[in-house]
């Protein structure tokens with residue numbers, strides 16, 4: 147496989163495949179395991195990820211997997227490094243390198259993502275462990291008077307510095323500026339989400355330009371333009387799709403090879419439906435696919451339920467969801483296919 151950034155980025159978003167975001171931090175995966183009454187230990191986290199990475203759909207629907215620091219160092223029960231399982235399936239291992247969103251000093255209610263200190267050295271280590279792409283997630287809150295210029299500037303500046311360091315290390319940066327749909331300030335309508343997403347993306351591409359990042363060797367991981375979870379007026383799928391494509395046309399340069407969405411709290415099926423409708427509207431100047439965490443894993447986690455005897459059931463659930471999203475990456479998903487294949 148080519149080591150050029152442009153080729154790695156293209157491989158991640160092409161062929162009707164998409165990304166599996168399996169990079170939940172130890173505290174986030176604990177929340178997911180708590181929901182099924184499973185204790186989160188190094189071993190249970192390993193068993194869960196091993197279940198996902200050995201599913202058949204890994205080789206037909208998944209182009210890359212975003213890992214967490216612990217996971218990139220772990221091996222399967224039989225001693226095979228988990229990164230080898232991923233590569234064996236024809237997918238590319240990636241790594242989450244940010245250290246989480248922390249309160250932004252002087253900006254009540256807003257956060258800035260940390261993790262730049264020491265990043266150069268960590269990237270070298272991750273490269274040696276097989277990672278060829280990375281992820282950094284910034285969060286933008288909508289609320290009363292929020293977001294502020296200061297928070298958008300701080301977050302996109304950090305994303306640009308991260309992206310520049312990645313490219314120097316031979317690693318494709320996934321830049322993820324997530325306009326949140328949940329949280330206490332989530333009473334916002336779809337128009338507000340559009341405006342904030344446009345503002346964020348325009349600022350992001352200005353910062354990436356100033357940091358001399360090669361856009362051809364990056365991938366954008368954005369939210370879709372949706373109403374906040376607690377908003378009384380939810381947008382129709384058609385409206386979501388129209389506004390999401392419109393915001394990209396306004397703010398994402400065509401030098402960017404691919405856009406891979408986060409699911410952000412959308413239901414599994416809605417995340418698939420939105421992606422499919424967006425692609426059915428194409429062709430677009432970018433490949434548009436998925437980089438889902440919750441919307442790819444929720445059903446598989448339920449089916450597996452922490453038990454070795456349920457590995458096959460976990461695989462079935464994951465295969466189904468991943469394949470539905472692969473169809474959506476080509477604009478070919480339908481509710482009928484969803485039912486037939488279930």
Ligand code: 13P
Nearest residue numbers: 167408409410438439440
């Ligand atoms: P969700 O799809 O669950 O939003 O997670 C994707 C992700 O990687 C967030 O950083």
